[in-house]
Amino acid sequence: MMKLGRLINIAFILVLITFMFHILAMGYNRWKIIRCKSCSGNVSVHTIYTSLTQRCYLSSFSLDQQSLSGELCLSNKFLYPKKKGDAELCLNETLDQQYTECSSHTYSKQCHCDYALGTKIILALTIVAAILLGLTILITHFMLLSAEKNIILFVIGETFLIISFLAILIALILVGVYKTQDIDELKYKRTLNAMSGMPINSKELGRLRNSNYSITVGYSVGLEIIALFFTLGTAIFFIFLLWVRGRSGEQSAESD
Numbered sequence: 001m002m003k004l005g006r007l008i009n010i011a012f013i014l015v016l017i018t019f020m021f022h023i024l025a026m027g028y029n030r031w032k033i034i035r036c037k038s039c040s041g042n043v044s045v046h047t048i049y050t051s052l053t054q055r056c057y058l059s060s061f062s063l064d065q066q067s068l069s070g071e072l073c074l075s076n077k078f079l080y081p082k083k084k085g086d087a088e089l090c091l092n093e094t095l096d097q098q099y100t101e102c103s104s105h106t107y108s109k110q111c112h113c114d115y116a117l118g119t120k121i122i123l124a125l126t127i128v129a130a131i132l133l134g135l136t137i138l139i140t141h142f143m144l145l146s147a148e149k150n151i152i153l154f155v156i157g158e159t160f161l162i163i164s165f166l167a168i169l170i171a172l173i174l175v176g177v178y179k180t181q182d183i184d185e186l187k188y189k190r191t192l193n194a195m196s197g198m199p200i201n202s203k204e205l206g207r208l209r210n211s212n213y214s215i216t217v218g219y220s221v222g223l224e225i226i227a228l229f230f231t232l233g234t235a236i237f238f239i240f241l242l243w244v245r246g247r248s249g250e251q252s253a254e255s256d
Contacts, residue, residue, distance in 0.1 A: 004244055005144065011237055012140040015161075018230035019133040021223050022168065026126050029056050029073060030218030031175065034183050038212045045099065049218065050076055050182050052123050053115075057099060077102045077113040078185045080192070086110040087195035094189060116185055118178030125171040126224075132160040132167075133231070154242045161235040168228045175221060183213055 029051035036046050047058040055076040058069060079094045079101045081087045090111040094101050102113035115123065139157045146153070184190040184205065193200050
């Protein structure tokens with residue numbers, strides 16, 4: 001039982017590290033980095049960083065003949081119509097305030113701000129993973145305190161880790177699938193144009209995007225990949241714990 005207690009201690013540390021990397025990834029605004037390749041010197045916004053819920057603009061400006069830069073972070077929401085028939089109205093309003101239409105709250109009542117579909121799915125998956133990893137920490141801590149080392153706790157912990165692993169894996173895949181989503185909605189108004197009956201040809205959109213912008217993943221994705229591998233490693237370690245727990249149970253039964 002002493003050996004099992006030490007192994008549970010290791011499991012607790014592994015889950016804690018996994019949770020830490022996942023929360024750090026969720027918190028930083030470097031999931032995607034969008035750089036303008038064709039922007040001239042008079043364009044203030046050259047780089048855009050995105051997090052799960054925010055969109056940050058890296059702006060350059062001059063003050064007393066000195067070149068300075070600053071970062072402005074706003075909600076990563078876009079303007080959409082409440083009804084499809086109002087799509088053209090909302091489209092015209094976004095053209096007037098391309099970067100700040102949702103934060104200024106000056107849009108018409110026929111429009112509303114919301115996250116894009118891909119952002120909603122990725123956000124939901126990362127929240128599910130965070131909740132389950134947090135619960136696994138509590139379960140592992142309870143396992144340390146419990147004298148009986150109930151096998152049900154091991155099974156629940158393993159189940160939560162497997163679901164967390166799948167949630168993080170799918171979220172990372174979707175980051176790649178929806179890699180161009182933010183710039184498509186922000187600059188080219190893909191959804192609004194489609195709802196207005198003026199859809200942009202996919203090939204033409206791709207050509208415009210590729211000639212004007214470079215899109216790369218940031219270090220937040222790297223942190224999430226580390227969290228993914230730690231989740232997998234911890235899940236495998238929990239299987240080993242289940243085996244050790246089963247062996248210790250058999251030995252206790254034989255000694256009785």
